């Protein structure tokens with residue numbers, strides 16, 4: 055069999071991300087039947103380890119949905135927003151907008167509360183909006199990948215609950231890279247995916263579902279098939295998936311989660327992510343004209359966004375820096391496309407992103423930042 059000549063780039067984008075060799079090799083473990091006892095050997099430990107990583111405290115069931123993070127998010131909207139109800143989608147960037155679009159495109163009565171790029175959720179503004187709109191559900195993004203802003207999940211959920219609404223959370227780009235303490239978070243449902251801080255290929259949406267969300271889903275009609283959380287939970291409790299799973303990914307996930315929980319250690323993994331965020335902060339401090347985009351206290355542990363000096367253009371970042379880094383063997387992230395285009399048209403300074411999630415190590419990051427610095431100094 056001839057092999058295509060694909061470039062072996064080191065991915066410093068914000069997902070998909072770098073995959074370790076042992077995780078790649080786990081993809082060649084035996085295929086299996088998803089209604090056979092062999093299935094249990096993969097999805098039993100997968101589900102246990104996901105619950106450990108999310109600190110669910112036994113309060114959430116976890117289901118794997120063939121697809122990606124947005125599959126789980128779409129299931130949350132279709133299964134939890136009943137006919138006649140409304141949902142407020144709170145957005146601090148492109149992925150907050152996406153949650154709104156998922157709701158609106160499914161015909162839900164949805165409104166989008168938008169905060170400026172680079173800002174976290176302002177609780178006072180949110181409270182005013184909730185009081186005015188009186189939504190039944192509120193969605194928000196835990197870690198906004200387009201801006202590198204992390205919202206403080208617990209106080210946001212607390213505020214939503216104070217007004218009797220159900221909080222649902224997009225944790226796609228942070229799960230596996232930080233302590234999300236689901237047990238005490240207040241979230242009714244938390245959606246995530248495999249291809250970010252878990253250091254795996256894409257292929258499953260991961261849904262953490264509380265008892266409260268499950269009870270609600272049982273009453274909601276018109277959930278479709280693949281977005282019906284009740285059906286997913288029925289299978290999940292048997293360690294199965296509703297539809298045929300990606301068996302290659304299941305093998306990789308089983309090996310990777312065991313490695314994370316029992317070899318690297320959950321606390322060490324989270325500490326490594328914080329260390330890498332600190333490295334980018336220090337590095338940006340030393341670069342004349344550059345600075346961190348997200349405000350201190352709201353900076354993501356998995357993706358850092360750096361503000362460029364005045365005058366830097368989208369073309370310079372996309373064609374100049376990105377292509378120069380490709381020649382060095384790296385895939386660089388020149389900023390979230392729509393965000394930079396919008397900021398450029400508003401005459402604002404542009405950003406680029408450094409994805410430091412999953413299994414990227416501080417040593418890999420040092421090497422990358424060193425090379426990137428050389429290119430940025432040419433701007």
Ligand SMILES: Cc1ncc(COP(=O)(O)O)c(C=O)c1O
Pocket residue numbers: 069122123124125149152195197198199200224225226227247
């Ligand atoms: C915060 C966030 N939410 C949702 C998504 C969509 O996830 P997926 O591409 O896995 O469907 C992404 C993808 O980058 C994301 O970063």
